[in-house]
Amino acid sequence: MKKILILLITTVFLYSSSIPNKETFQSSKYLKEIASFINKTLPLYVDKETKLINVIGEYKNITYKYILVNYIKEEINFLNLKRILKPYVRQQVCTTAEMKIFPSNGINLNYTYFGNKNKFIGAFSIKPEDCYI
Numbered sequence: 341m342k343k344i345l346i347l348l349i350t351t352v353f354l355y356s357s358s359i360p361n362k363e364t365f366q367s368s369k370y371l372k373e374i375a376s377f378i379n380k381t382l383p384l385y386v387d388k389e390t391k392l393i394n395v396i397g398e399y400k401n402i403t404y405k406y407i408l409v410n411y412i413k414e415e416i417n418f419l420n421l422k423r424i425l426k427p428y429v430r431q432q433v434c435t436t437a438e439m440k441i442f443p444s445n446g447i448n449l450n451y452t453y454f455g456n457k458n459k460f461i462g463a464f465s466i467k468p469e470d471c472y473i
Contacts, residue, residue, distance in 0.1 A: 365445040371397030402442065403450040413455035418462030421453070426464050434471035443468040 364370055375397035384392045386406070394405040408416060433439045433449055442449055443466070452463040 362445050366400045366447065368397065368399040371399070371402055371447070373397070375402065400446055401448045401450060403452060406451065406453050407456060407458070408453060408461065409456050411455055412457050413459040413461050416453075416455065416461050418453070422462060422464050425451070426466075429464075430466050430470055433466045440471065443471040 360370065375395040378395045382393055382395070386392055389408055389410055391407045391409050392404060393407055396403040396405070429449075429451060434443060439449075446468050448468070449466045450463060451465070453461040455461055
């Protein structure tokens with residue numbers, strides 16, 4: 341997760357010498373360009389079980405696509421996985437300097453997970469309101 345945080349914020353600052361206004365930051369064009377830049381560095385192993393393979397930028401959304409490399413869909417109880425992952429991811433997104441720029445600018449961060457045979461397992465989102473409750 342830390343690698344991705346550093347990669348994402350570095351991308352934002354390299355792409356733009358200063359943080360754009362909120363309207364520009366939320367635009368599909370800006371977020372697609374950030375995603376495209378990140379995708380050039382992928383795939384990226386987050387840990388021994390998880391590989392980030394794609395990032396999609398859309399209006400007010402960044403979506404990460406992860407593969408759980410050692411598991412097929414049927415081996416994963418996503419509700420349990422989500423119960424473990426989401427609080428950790430939320431804390432990282434909402435409190436680290438590298439990531440809180442996204443919720444503070446109205447960007448939803450979506451996390452999607454697939455098994456090693458590319459079957460969808462599940463997804464969750466961290467929305468700006470998740471950081472300010």
